[in-house]
Amino acid sequence: METIKKTDDDLKKIVAKWQPRLGLLDWDINIKFVDARTLNDNVASTKLSTHLQRAFITVLDIEDRQKSSKEHDIELDTVHELLHVRLWLQDSIINQRNNDYEDIIREQSIEHIARALITTDRQNNTL
Numbered sequence: 221m222e223t224i225k226k227t228d229d230d231l232k233k234i235v236a237k238w239q240p241r242l243g244l245l246d247w248d249i250n251i252k253f254v255d256a257r258t259l260n261d262n263v264a265s266t267k268l269s270t271h272l273q274r275a276f277i278t279v280l281d282i283e284d285r286q287k288s289s290k291e292h293d294i295e296l297d298t299v300h301e302l303l304h305v306r307l308w309l310q311d312s313i314i315n316q317r318n319n320d321y322e323d324i325i326r327e328q329s330i331e332h333i334a335r336a337l338i339t340t341d342r343q344n345n346t347l
């Protein structure tokens with residue numbers, strides 16, 4: 221399989237593209253690649269410091285994606301995490317209730333919206 225080299229700068233470019241679109245310019249957003257062990261087998265994760273409006277996003281590196289046959293769409297995963305930042309208040313309410321059903325619905329909805337945004341963006345870029 222072809223190895224796609226991606227760096228933290230590529231992630232920062234994706235954030236620079238989507239941060240204004242999602243109305244997140246008042247947030248300080250840090251993003252970097254990490255390995256599968258750090259991410260507990262997830263493809264991405266976000267930690268927030270809401271009172272400072274800071275987000276720390278970690279994205280699974282390409283090498284570990286290839287090892288586990290996970291999708292390589294780092295833009296999709298980044299937009300998914302940025303939507304969690306956008307919806308932080310709703311997220312924190314759901315997290316407090318600790319209800320698995322709400323958690324699944326939330327994740328499905330965010331993933332669906334992220335895929336719709338990415339698909340629309342890529343269609344528009346080919347016009």
Ligand SMILES: [Zn+2]
Binds near residue numbers: 330
């Ligand atoms: Zn999620």
